[in-house]
Amino acid sequence: xxxxxxxxxxxxxxxxxxxxxxxxxxxxxxxxxxxxxxxxxxxxxxxxxxxxxxxxxxxxxxxxxxxxxxxxxxxxxxxxxxxxxxxxxxxxxxxxxxxxxxxxxxxxxxxxxxxxxxxxxxxxxxxxxxxxxxxxxxxxxxxxxxxxxxxxxxxxxxxx
Amino acid sequence: xxxxxxxxxxxxxxxxxxxxxxxxxxxxxxxxxxxxxxxxxxxxxxxxxxxxxxxxxxxxxxxxxxxxxxxxxxxxxxxxxxxxxxxxxxxxxxxxxxxxxxxxxxxxxxxxxxxxxxxxxxxxxxxxxxxxxxxxxxxxxxxxxxxxxxxxxxxxxxxxxxxxxxxxxxxxxxxxxxxxxxxxxxxxxxxxxxxxxxxxxxxxxxxxxxxxxxxxxxxxxxxxxxxxxxxxxxxxxxxxxxxxxxxxxxxxxxxxxxxxxxxxxxxxxxxxxxxxxxxxxxxxxxxxxxxxxxxxxxxxxxxxxxxxxxxxxxxxxxxxxxxxxxxxxxxxxxxxxxxxxxxxxxxxxxxxxxxxxxxxxxxxxxxxxxxxxxxxxxxxxxxxxxxxxxxxxxxxxxxxxxxxxxxxxxxxxxxxxxxxxxxxxxxxxxxxxxxxxxxxxxxxxxxxxxxxxxxxxxxxxxxxxxxxxxxxxxxxxxxxxxxxxxxxxxxxxxxxxxxxxxxxxxxxxxxxxxxxxxxxxxxxxxxxxxxxxxxxxxxxxxxxxxxxxxxxxxxxxxxxxxxxxxxxxxxxxxxxxxxxxxxxxxxxxxxxxxxxxxxxxxxxxxxxxxxxxxxxxxxxxxxxxxxxxxxxxxxxxxxxxxxxxxxxxxxxxxxxxxxxxxxxxxxxxxxxxxxxxxxxxxxxxxxxxxxxxxxxxxxxxxxxxxxxxxxxxxxxxxxxxxxxxxxxxxxxxxxxxxxxxxxxxxxxxxx
Numbered sequence: 057x058x059x060x061x062x063x064x065x066x067x068x069x070x071x072x073x074x075x076x077x078x079x080x081x082x083x084x085x086x087x088x089x090x091x092x093x094x095x096x097x098x099x100x101x102x103x104x105x106x107x108x109x110x111x112x113x114x115x116x117x118x119x120x121x122x123x124x125x126x127x128x129x130x131x132x133x134x135x136x137x138x139x140x141x142x143x144x145x146x147x148x149x150x151x152x153x154x155x156x157x158x159x160x161x162x163x164x165x166x167x168x169x170x171x172x173x174x175x176x177x178x179x180x181x182x183x184x185x186x187x188x189x190x191x192x193x194x195x196x197x198x199x200x201x202x203x204x205x206x207x208x209x210x211x212x213x214x215x216x
Numbered sequence: 217x218x219x220x221x222x223x224x225x226x227x228x229x230x231x232x233x234x235x236x237x238x239x240x241x242x243x244x245x246x247x248x249x250x251x252x253x254x255x256x257x258x259x260x261x262x263x264x265x266x267x268x269x270x271x272x273x274x275x276x277x278x279x280x281x282x283x284x285x286x287x288x289x290x291x292x293x294x295x296x297x298x299x300x301x302x303x304x305x306x307x308x309x310x311x312x313x314x315x316x317x318x319x320x321x322x323x324x325x326x327x328x329x330x331x332x333x334x335x336x337x338x339x340x341x342x343x344x345x346x347x348x349x350x351x352x353x354x355x356x357x358x359x360x361x362x363x364x365x366x367x368x369x370x371x372x373x374x375x376x377x378x379x380x381x382x383x384x385x386x387x388x389x390x391x392x393x394x395x396x397x398x399x400x401x402x403x404x405x406x407x408x409x410x411x412x413x414x415x416x417x418x419x420x421x422x423x424x425x426x427x428x429x430x431x432x433x434x435x436x437x438x439x440x441x442x443x444x445x446x447x448x449x450x451x452x453x454x455x456x457x458x459x460x461x462x463x464x465x466x467x468x469x470x471x472x473x474x475x476x477x478x479x480x481x482x483x484x485x486x487x488x489x490x491x492x493x494x495x496x497x498x499x500x501x502x503x504x505x506x507x508x509x510x511x512x513x514x515x516x517x518x519x520x521x522x523x524x525x526x527x528x529x530x531x532x533x534x535x536x537x538x539x540x541x542x543x544x545x546x547x548x549x550x551x552x553x554x555x556x557x558x559x560x561x562x563x564x565x566x567x568x569x570x571x572x573x574x575x576x577x578x579x580x581x582x583x584x585x586x587x588x589x590x591x592x593x594x595x596x597x598x599x600x601x602x603x604x605x606x607x608x609x610x611x612x613x614x615x616x617x618x619x620x621x622x623x624x625x626x627x628x629x630x631x632x633x634x635x636x637x638x639x640x641x642x643x644x645x646x647x648x649x650x651x652x653x654x655x656x657x658x659x660x661x662x663x664x665x666x667x668x669x670x671x672x673x674x675x676x677x678x679x680x681x682x683x684x685x686x687x688x689x690x691x692x693x694x695x696x697x698x699x700x701x702x703x704x705x706x707x708x709x710x711x712x713x714x715x716x717x718x719x720x721x722x723x724x725x726x727x728x729x730x731x732x733x734x735x736x737x738x739x740x741x742x743x744x745x746x747x748x749x750x751x752x753x754x755x756x757x758x759x760x761x762x763x764x765x766x767x768x769x770x771x772x773x774x775x776x777x778x779x780x781x782x783x784x785x786x787x788x789x790x791x792x793x794x795x796x797x798x799x800x801x802x803x804x805x806x807x808x809x810x811x812x813x814x815x816x817x818x819x820x821x822x823x824x825x826x827x828x829x830x831x832x833x834x835x836x837x838x839x840x841x842x843x844x845x846x847x848x849x850x851x852x853x854x855x856x857x858x859x860x861x862x863x864x865x866x867x868x869x870x871x872x873x874x875x876x877x878x879x880x881x882x883x884x885x886x887x888x889x890x891x892x893x894x895x896x897x898x899x900x901x902x903x904x905x906x907x908x909x910x911x912x913x914x915x916x917x918x919x920x921x922x923x924x925x926x927x928x929x930x931x932x933x934x935x936x937x938x939x940x941x942x943x944x945x946x947x948x949x950x951x952x953x954x955x956x957x958x959x960x961x962x963x964x965x966x967x
Contacts (some may be wrong), residue, residue: 089241090234092437094387095471099893102387130234139232147228150859153867154686155231156388156437162232182901189893191385191438192686194866195901197859 061122063088064132074120078112079103081119082129090130090159094189101188104160105129111167113187130159133166141205141212142166151201153192161188165202175206218698218705219921222859225691226710227435227684239391239406239434239468246393246464247276248319249457250326252312253477254304257546257886258336261302261311267328275325276461278313283456285423289448290416296512296549298421298452303336305511306548307887308477310449315457315465340886342508342543343485350544352509353517357524357815359596360535365500369491373572377488377564379935379953381881382481382874384553385898388437390446390478391468394454401428402455408447409439410723411681415715417448418455433713439685440871441552444725445515446478475891479551480881482507482519486527486564496576496583498533505561509542510549516542519550521655523557525819526932528596529565530607530649531587536596546886552725554868555650555931559875562648566936567951570943580940581618584647585611597819602807604916604924606825606851611647613849613910614827618645621831621845625944638837641844642945646828646937651820652925653728656810659802659821664722664733668697668740669797672789674770674782676701676744678710679717682733683724687927688860692730693737695856696920700741702770703781719799727824727925730856732802734920740800747796748772748784755791805918822916824924825851828869828933831905834945839957839964841877841942843905848933850909853916853924861926866907868930874899875931876938877955 060069063086070085082088082105094100096115103114106128107121133140142165145151152158168176168184176184181202182195190198230236254261264279266272280287280299287301288294300311311331316322339345366372392406401424408414411431418429431451436443450467458465469477484507491500505524509516524540569587573580589595591605625641632639653659667679678697684690694708701708711717721733745767752772753765765774772779779787788796810817831844848869855861878897882889890896915922939950948963955963 083241088234089237092238092388093240094389095893097471097892097894100387134233139229143232146232147224148222150225150863152225152228152231153688153863154386154388154436154438155227155236156238156386158231159234178906182904186900186902189387189898189900191387191440191871191898192867193863194868194870194907195904196866196907197863199901 057120059119059123061124062126064128070119072119075118077115078117078119078122079114082114088129088131092156092159094156101164102157102160104163104188106163106167111164130163133162140166141208142169142202145201145205145208149201149204150197151193157188157190161185161190161198164188169202169206169209175210178203218695219856220858221695222857223691223705225688225860226694227690236435238388238437239393242393242405242434244393244464244466246466247315247317247457247461248322249313249315249454249465249467250322251310251453252314252326252329252331254300254307254309254311254333256333256335257307257340258305258338260334260336261300261304262332262334264312265330265332270325270328274316276315276457278456278460282460283421285421289452290420291445291448291514292517293513296514298449306546308548310453313453313457315461338546338886340545340547342483342506342545345543345545346506346541352513352542352544353520355520355524355540357536357538357596359598362500362502362535362537365535366491369499370494371492371575372489373492373568373575374489375568375571375951377486377567377951379560379563380483381550382553382879383475383881383896384440384442385896386438386440386442389469389471389474390443390450392447392451392454393464393466394451394458395464396458396462399428400424402459403430403432404451404455405432405434406447406451407436407443408433409443409683409685409725411683411713411715412720413445413723414448414451417452421452422455431715433683436683436685440554441556441725442479443685444552444723446551471893472891475896476888477548479514479549481553482509482516482550482557482560484523484560486561488564488568490568490572492572492576494576496572496578496586498531498587499535501528501533501536503527503536503538505538505540506543507557507560508545508547508550510545510547512549514549515551518655519557523561525597525651525655526558527561527565529562529569530589530647530825531569532589532593538596554871555928556726558650558928559872559932559935562932563935563953566646567939570940581615581645585615588647595819598816599818604822604853604914606912606914609912609914610825610827610849610851613912614829614847617847618643618829621829625831639833639835640945641831641833642941642943644830644937644939644941644944646933646940648929648932649823649825650727650925650929650932651823653732653821654726655819656812656817659732660804662722663801664736665719665799665801666721666733666736666740667719667797667799668744669795670744670781670785671795672786674707674780674785676708678708678737679719680710680721680733681713681715681718682721682729683713685724687864688857689724689729691860692734692856696734696737697741699921700738701745701781702768727927727929730923731919731925734856734923735918736800736802738920740798743798743800744796747798748788751788752779752784821918822924824926824929826929826933828937830934830937830941832938832941832945834942836946839960841955841960843873846873846905847908848910848930849912850929851912851914852926852929853919854913854922855911856921856923862909864926865909865930868928869907869934870899870904872931872934873938876935876953878903880954880956
């Protein structure tokens with residue numbers, strides 16, 4: 057089946073089985089391997105992507121459901137080599153260790169901050185990222201990074 | 217000053233943009249491999265039936281007959297087969313391997329195979345196994361006169377403590393790609409901690425010379441010990457398929473297979489019988505430590521050893537008899553997991569100390585302060601602690617925190633009682649230490665090596681097999697070399713963890729990478745300076761000026777002249793026709809000795825020290841526990857990178873908290889029943905408390921710039937602290953892990 061959708065602002069058409077997982081289409085048909093598989097059943101969030109601005113686990117989405125949709129993966133978060141504040145704060149604050157949960161975590165955090173628009177509490181950040189498992193960090197430095205990114209975004213917005 | 221600076225990790229940008237290539241992300245053209253496994257815990261393969269109606273063309277099959285060498289996975293004892301020949305000793309043992317270019321056809325092929333298994337008698341319970349005499353290894357440690365100690369004791373305190381399996385649950389499952397070469401050689405690239413372990417397993421399995429086997433570590437999505445020994449198995453399987461197919465084969469485990477088939481933390485049964493004085497002095501300590509090794513020896517002897525050595529905690533005692541056994545059971549072999557035996561035995565030691573405190577009527581924290589090992593004291597192996605003993609500093613930092621939390625908890629509980637709320641809080645304190653590096657003569661035997669090359673542009677390249685599995689090896693090694701050489705971190709590179717170019721630095725385990733291999737990085741960096749210095753002196757102003765030659769901030773100074781590292785490197789390369797490349801290997805620090813036969817001496821060059829203060833909330837109606845807060849003080853020497861080091865402590869602490877009250881492997885007839893992330897529960901960001909880390913630096917002269925080990929120690933302390941806190945809140949004696957609601961309910965009913 058031919059499926060056309062937008063990935064990171066570029067139109068793509070793939071000829072695949074309709075029930076093929078969006079995760080596999082991204083990783084193996086479109087070579088966007090930033091999106092990871094950790095469990096294959098929507099528990100770990102390593103495959104978090106945005107579909108029409110909605111945070112989903114790409115392992116649970118059959119590709120036929122994204123016909124005509126806008127998909128955003130971790131590869132689309134930085135613009136022209138310019139890291140998103142969430143990404144640079146992850147580096148500075150130690151939010152990434154082994155890095156396998158990081159892409160999903162970044163997508164979820166960026167989505168959260170875009171919708172929140174303010175400076176969330178640590179508890180709110182914890183809630184927002186509860187669908188993304190990390191085994192390395194104890195989450196402490198991930199929360200630090202998202203908190204700092206929120207501050208940077210807000211101060212940048214107010215200075216514009 | 218690169219050391220001590222919070223620079224962004226070197227691989228950070230690739231990790232946050234999704235550019236890092238883990239094994240399943242590497243460009244690949246070839247076949248996919250799958251494993252057909254035993255389903256019974258013990259039995260014989262009677263026959264393997266291949267569905268005649270299935271089209272087997274294009275499917276590669278491998279069984280034990282395809283192994284050119286010995287059918288074993290070379291590790292400590294060569295008792296574990298790579299593929300089942302006839303008898304198998306645990307469920308999920310690999311019997312047959314299949315590969316195919318098409319994943320869906322491969323799935324169908326797996327369904328078209330039927331293995332007929334004939335059951336044999338089983339033993340799944342480690343205590344029952346010991347009674348039946350299936351003991352894979354025993355180990356004893358003795359110190360002083362045990363009977364005399366018991367004779368003069370005021371109290372005899374006995375207790376039994378049990379801990380279960382724990383799954384490493386790295387988020388990236390096990391995976392490798394094997395590529396065969398026309399000359400008979402093989403390359404394996406994958407998710408692994410120890411390239412040279414895999415290298416040894418493959419040279420032995422295929423009877424190949426060292427230079428025909430190449431092992432490369434891909435970016436690795438977590439290990440925690442789980443990728444110490446098992447990668448040898450999956451690499452062997454992929455390599456067998458690749459050899460037979462004559463094409464590359466990729467094997468990536470699905471999560472359920474990974475949980476069911478690969479190693480876990482050893483369950484343990486610990487029995488303590490201590491003779492104590494009314495002040496709490498430990499006059500005699502008798503400890504029995506039984507760990508469940510599973511069906512094969514694998515790494516268990518080393519786990520047993522570390523567990524025993526840490527088995528009395530960081531406390532003074534006069535006499536001890538410690539007796540350890542590895543029980544064989546018909547379950548998949550247990551293996552390395554952060555802490556490596558110490559979390560099990562330290563849980564029991566801390567719980568037992570709480571019991572002693574209760575018996576003698578002393579505050580448990582005050583008893584710890586009284587009994588702590590101090591500089592000059594002697595451990596159970598007879599090791600005198602002469603340097604970098606952070607016990608008193610970590611205690612001093614954390615006791616006020618404990619007292620404050622205790623006051624808050626008491627106030628909360630008074631209020632809760634008034635309101636007739638079922639919720640109670642509790643506070644727990646644990647004190648623990650962890651030996652850094654391999655036990656005894658281990659480091660001297662391994663002789664971890666690092667090479668350094670200086671390029672004509674002044675770039676320094678380190679060659680090491682120490683892997684970065686998230687903990688930051690690639691970053692801290694650059695910092696250590698940059699600091700030693702007086703150059704910026706960007707001037708130092710680390711070459712790939714590839715056995716073709718990197719020497720054997722030893723495995724990435726045992727809290728040894730920073731302290732032990734990091735020291736070799738410092739030494740090899742110094743060696744570059746020495747070699748270049750003598751080269752400059754020899755070609756320069758003659759021997760009399762040699763003494764005046766000095767090195768400062770990335771440049772040689774002699775007489776009036778200043779020669780930068782880059783200039784010196786270029787002169788050297790021009791004069792020799794090649795770059796300067798030097799090797800250094802581990803040197804045992806002076807004054808250490810160890811006797812493997814008697815298990816006496818310096819078990820580790822040095823220890824890290826820590827305390828945890830954990831506050832919990834227990835709902836007495838539902839028996840659910842929530843971690844309210846967690847504070848931890850750590851002496852890991854001088855941290856090379858404060859952010860990465862704190863990250864190790866926070867991450868290890870949360871794994872320890874999970875071990876304490878959430879994570880349980882459920883078994884059914886020798887197979888893991890909860891083999892999914894849906895039912896093997898690890899802490900989420902909502903389960904995790906804010907973790908406050910306080911570093912109490914007590915530098916160690918034998919580590920690079922004063923650093924010690926940090927990887928494992930944070931895992932050792934949370935469980936006993938949580939147990940003590942739950943005791944406090946629910947008035948139980950939580951002597952078994954994990955303290956799930958079900959288990960806690962049973963404890964409250966027994967109360």
